[in-house]
Amino acid sequence: MSPIERDHRITLNDFGDYVRVNFTKNGPTIIWFMVQFEVMLDGEPKPVVRYDSAHGFAHRDTLGWDGETINWQEMHNRNDYRAALTDAINDLTENWERYRSEFLRRGSK
Amino acid sequence: MKNELTESIIAQTNRNFALVGEFIAELIADDDLQSDLADDALLILVPVDDLSLARANFELALRSASRGEKTRLQFVGRERPSKRSRESNELNEFGTREIHPTFPMTLPPGADLTVVYDQARDALLVDFFKSRRVVLGIPVSAHTAVRIDSETHELVGYLVVSFLQFAVAQSPVLATALRRATFRSITESELGGLEIRNRTESAMSDLEALAVVSEISRFIA
Numbered sequence: 001m002s003p004i005e006r007d008h009r010i011t012l013n014d015f016g017d018y019v020r021v022n023f024t025k026n027g028p029t030i031i032w033f034m035v036q037f038e039v040m041l042d043g044e045p046k047p048v049v050r051y052d053s054a055h056g057f058a059h060r061d062t063l064g065w066d067g068e069t070i071n072w073q074e075m076h077n078r079n080d081y082r083a084a085l086t087d088a089i090n091d092l093t094e095n096w097e098r099y100r101s102e103f104l105r106r107g108s109k
Numbered sequence: 110m111k112n113e114l115t116e117s118i119i120a121q122t123n124r125n126f127a128l129v130g131e132f133i134a135e136l137i138a139d140d141d142l143q144s145d146l147a148d149d150a151l152l153i154l155v156p157v158d159d160l161s162l163a164r165a166n167f168e169l170a171l172r173s174a175s176r177g178e179k180t181r182l183q184f185v186g187r188e189r190p191s192k193r194s195r196e197s198n199e200l201n202e203f204g205t206r207e208i209h210p211t212f213p214m215t216l217p218p219g220a221d222l223t224v225v226y227d228q229a230r231d232a233l234l235v236d237f238f239k240s241r242r243v244v245l246g247i248p249v250s251a252h253t254a255v256r257i258d259s260e261t262h263e264l265v266g267y268l269v270v271s272f273l274q275f276a277v278a279q280s281p282v283l284a285t286a287l288r289r290a291t292f293r294s295i296t297e298s299e300l301g302g303l304e305i306r307n308r309t310e311s312a313m314s315d316l317e318a319l320a321v322v323s324e325i326s327r328f329i330a
């Protein structure tokens with residue numbers, strides 16, 4: 001069975017904010033993933049927070065106005081990417097509003 | 110659009126994030142799902158068990174498509190058919206970019222122009238083809254929708270809601286359309302899937318009523 005890659009941008013609201021979901025799976029196993037929440041400002045997407053398995057473990061990057069990582073945190077399911085992918089969406093569902101407002105505050109400084 | 114979060118935006122985003130979780134679970138479980146879906150399309154998810162969110166997201170898709178975005182609607186929560194032969198006939202996603210309204214190649218004779226005013230719903234319908242075409246209604250602003258031929262995508266007419274309360278107030282010349290209008294209910298087939306949710310005259314505010322009385326008084330004087 002060869003790996004299958006998925007890469008989708010999913011619109012969330014009338015602002016045009018979206019979440020980008022990118023992962024590669026081999027059968028039921030996720031071998032790589034990235035979830036990124038992006039807000040739309042003046043027609044331009046700005047990444048706010050990213051969850052991925054780069055560097056060999058699942059972690060969350062809090063992003064700055066220019067896309068730079070200003071803070072990162074290891075995810076609870078650091079080696080189980082399928083669980084980490086679910087955790088990423090759950091974390092966004094609970095905290096997107098705070099991540100968004102903190103990002104906008106950082107940008108306005 | 111301002112970037113201030115309203116209650117409706119927050120609610121829609123919350124529900125869509127939850128829907129994203131369901132969609133990812135479907136993607137992981139089913140290798141065939143979306144196998145032909147282009148990666149560069151903006152996906153808008155349509156839940157099968159939440160009518161209000163489905164409607165809001167469908168309108169989101171229309172606005173996105175009208176801006177020229179490559180947009181696709183994706184149903185989430187559908188029970189997958191077990192047989193591959195049935196599955197091949199399932200419509201789980203469809204593109205909206207293909208809808209490009211165009212003006213008719215030939216203008217119909219004036220006698221074919223139909224104007225209907227639906228007093229109960231304060232809506233004005235214009236149809237260039239005497240309501241003969243099967244139409245699809247597409248909202249283009251808060252008060253107007255274009256009506257296109259569902260097959261050829263030719264412009265068939267318009268629908269204006271809050272006609273007297275808003276449109277005529279903004280542009281009084283529009284009132285002359287009533288001279289040509291037939292006064293009756295607009296039928297479901299003429300609406301082409303559109304739903305009218307404007308206020309009716311009975312909901313006229315005190316302020317609006319006062320403005321009307323003042324205007325009439327000015328004429329009398």
